[in-house]
Amino acid sequence: MxxxxxxxxxxxxxxxxxxGSGHTFAAEGKTELANDAKSAILIERDTGSILYEKNSHEKLAPASMTKIMTMLLIMKAIDNGTLSWKEKVRTSEYAASMGGSQIFLEPGEEMTVEQMLKGIAIGSANDAAVAMAEKIAGSEESFVEMMNKEAKTLGLKDTHFQNTTGLPVKDHYSSAYDMAIMAKSLLKYEDITKYTGTYEDYLRENTDKKFWLVNTNKLVRFYPGVDGLKTGFTNEAKFCLTATAKKNNMRVIAVVFGAPSTKVRNAQVTKMLDYAFSQYATHPLYxxxxxxxxxxxxxxxxxxxxxxxxxxxxxxxxxxxxxxxxxxxxxxxxxxxxxxxxxxxxxxxxxxxxxxxxxxxxxxxxxxxxxxxxxxxxxxxxxxxxxxxx
CATH class of the missing domain: 2.60.410.10 (D-Ala-D-Ala carboxypeptidase, C-terminal domain)
Incomplete structure (x- = not known):
């Protein structure tokens, strides 16, 4: 034996x-990388080392970056075998009624888990997010309980969810730091970047309702190495983005809350990514x-x-x-x-x-x-x- x-x-x-000298490299950096954001953070994915931060624990509306947690719970369910990629998901009346960004699901319409995830990851579809929540937990309310439980498991102290989508509602908030940790956890499931890193795709192919998906994260197309993760916008939250990029052996995560425009948001994240790849190196062990x-x-x-x-x-x-x-x-x-x-x-x-x-x-x-x-x-x-x- x-x-x-x-x-x-x-x-x-x-x-x-x-x-290096420890987990937090940001203390040595006087470089200001996100002047035009309310809060921001830059971490290296494998170690979680903080390379830069600004107001990183401020509680703010995350908008559709909320869907990072939604996707995390979807990927966990697939990984543990309680959900499969080809499994059919039926759209309820409630899911179909979601406003904002959507793939215009109709009540009773069915798509596979993979198709729904494409809608969420690429098109930020609120209707698909609610349909998946109902599939996994029975109701959006039960799924939100799972989201908050997972946040506690991850040790997040600046986050509380009220829905799966990020649509505006009271007491729904997160922080740049917490969002980076959620992204770090999501990226354990390496298949996720096949979806978050896709710039365009289609749903309902070979039908008269063929739907074109275009990634809301334009850096996927315009910044080499970016393959995720999630944008966000509401009038309250302004322009937000949790982005990840990989070059050589190094993967980093950059989060921006509250930029005044898409152009500024992307510029701030680009500046953070450039800084990380020019100043640091990751050395894999396992x-x-x-x-x-x-x-x-x-x-x-x-x-x-x-x-x-x-x-x-x-x-x-x-x-x-x-x-x-x-x-x-x-x-x-x-x-x-x-x-x-x-x-x-x-x-x-x-x-x-x-x-x-x-x-x-x-x-x-x-x-x-x-x-x-x-x-x-x-x-x-x-x-x-x-x-x-x-």
Whole structure:
């Protein structure tokens, strides 16, 4: 039988990498990158390091950037198997009645989950967002409860949702910092950028109601590397954008709230992206989904499952800096009992340098483990008994 340690601590030397001074690089920066926005933030995706911020915890109306959380819960449902890409979603009277940006769903009309997600990610469709909320949670109100619960799970303190769309309503708010963390979490699901990064597509193809989708985020077309995530506009919120871009090994997230125009909003985000890619470098350590050990499961159909990373693990540096002598701590949980769901936390990974934590990330179950039946448990116990008596 494999022996699984609950705590593994080893030193690794990575001579080809570089290391910065900590999680917040913004303190050193006097550069003003978002003069014309109410609030803004710039982070590196893998580490969450803050490269720039301005009023990043101010509670403001997020408009359609709300749909980042909506898409996050959709992607979680697909990942855990409670929803499939080709599953049909029926449009209710209520969903079809949504105003603002929409794909003009009719009551009773059905589209697949993938088609609905295209409508949300590319066209910012309010009707599709509500239809998906009803599909997953039964009602928009129940889905909003899920959104607020997820916000708490992510540790967000400046966010409260009242709907799935971002349409104006009292007590519906977020902050640049919280929006960046939501985007960071959404980007764990790498398939999402196939949709948020598409500039144009079609719905209802091969029908007389063919609908042209054009991405509301024009940087997808005009800034190399941008592949998401979500724009927002209302009269209250003004022009908002949570953008992400990837060049070489580095992915960054830039958030702007309250710019006076689309042109200014895009210029502010472009300035932040240019700054990130010119000043910093990301050095990958582990890929998303990489196994870092096995954990023992009691009373499960399987006795062991892999503990895997649930996001890319990297180290961030100023350009030209080098790293060595990183310390890697892998902690695997004990006393885990079936059932276990894919994505459940089963351990943690910490990367340190000179006693300072650079990266801390959960390790999660690679797959579902059902509770074993009594006959399987009996045979397993009987096998152990006969083995011990030899």
């Amino acid at each position: 494999k022996k699984i340690s609950s705590f593994i601590c080893c030193l690794i030397l990575i001579s080809s990498l570089g290391i 890929k998303n989904g990489q196994s870092l050990g096995e954990v023992k499961i009691s009373k499960g159909e399987k006795k062991y499952i892999h503990a895997v990373t649930n996001e890319p693990i990297s180290v961030l540096t100023k350009k030209g800096e080098k790293v060595d002598h990183l310390k890697k701590n892998i902690k695997l949980n004990e006393n885990l009992k079936a059932p276990i769901r894919k994505g459940d936390i089963v351990g943690s990974l910490t990367i340190m340098k000179d006693g300072k934590v650079l990266v801390k990330s959960d390790l999660v179950a690679k797959e579902n483990v059902k509770t074993a039946g009594w006959w399987k448990l009996f045979k397993r116990s009987f096998g152990l008994f006969t083995q011990a008596s030899k």
